[in-house]
Amino acid sequence: MHKISIYGASGHAKVVLDCIRSNSNFTLGYLFDDNPAVKELQGIALSTASQKKIEAYPLVITIGNNKIRKKIADQLQSVIAPPIIHQSAVISTTSRLGDGSVVMPGVILNADAQIGSHCILNSGAVIEHDCKLANYVHISPKAALAGNVRVGEGTQIGIGAQVIQGITIGKWCTIGAGAVIIKDVPDGATVVGNPGRIIK
Structure with missing residues (x-):
């Protein structure tokens, strides 16, 4: 132990x-x-x-x-510690997690997803196949990323937000609670609403 x-x-x-x-x-x-x-x-x-x-x-x-x-x-x-994963999380054997990252209860991390260092995958989040998250990303509770989503360093995806497949979200962005992201998001943007719109 x-x-x-x-x-x-x-x-x-x-x-x-x-x-x-x-x-x-x-x-x-x-x-x-x-x-x-x-x-x-x-x-x-x-x-x-x-x-x-x-x-x-x-x-x-x-x-x-x-x-x-x-x-x-x-x-x-x-x-820095290796990734800390709650026993109730479902983690694909082909996914990768960086050191210092934490995976909370009920998270699903699917095939070939790549998670950077010091990321937070919060309770009930879903990260689908082939997603790539850079370092210091926070995926809030019940947020869902469809396949092949890219998320840049330091970005926070708000509680219950949804991101459709193939989207790229830049560095140090804030995606609001419940937002639905159907277009790429540039670095530093704040996005809210359904469909998501940049407000800052």
């Missing part, structure tokens, strides 16, 4: 902790957070983030904000 530390004691961390607990290969190492006001999470006391403790076990960065997660990951790349 391998110990995994968590960096970031947030609500997101609670779900990642459940993923660790659901997996017989992993157990919790240390729990860290930069906020001095935070003392514990679900009864687990926070540890002081000394260099020795940070390097003791591989860690997963449990911060939902993609930009902040990237900033911390850039400082801690040498100690």
Whole structure:
């Protein structure tokens, strides 16, 4: 059994902790957070983030904000954990997951999908065959990507959003909750509605 530390004691961390607990290969190492006001999470006391403790076990960065997660990951790349996958997720044997990524309960990841590092596949998300997600992407609960979708670095796909097959979504985009994406999306765009329209 391998110990995994968590960096970031947030609500997101609670779900990642459940993923660790659901997996017989992993157990919790240390729990860290930069906020001095935070003392514990679900009864687990926070540890002081000394260099020795940070390097003791591989860690997963449990911060939902993609930009902040990237900033911390850039400082801690040498100690990043392998992907953490909840036991209820359905993961194709031909898919690939980058280090530091987390897969929540009920996710479906289909054939030949490629997921970058430090991605979040949130509860009930569906990532179909041949999708390619760059690093730091967050797919929110119940969002669905049809086959051959490309998603650029740092983009967030909102809760319940749907993306039709073959679409390319650029870097650091925000796709609103429930949006239906039927056209390619350029870098940095914010898209809402059905059909999706760029508002920013």
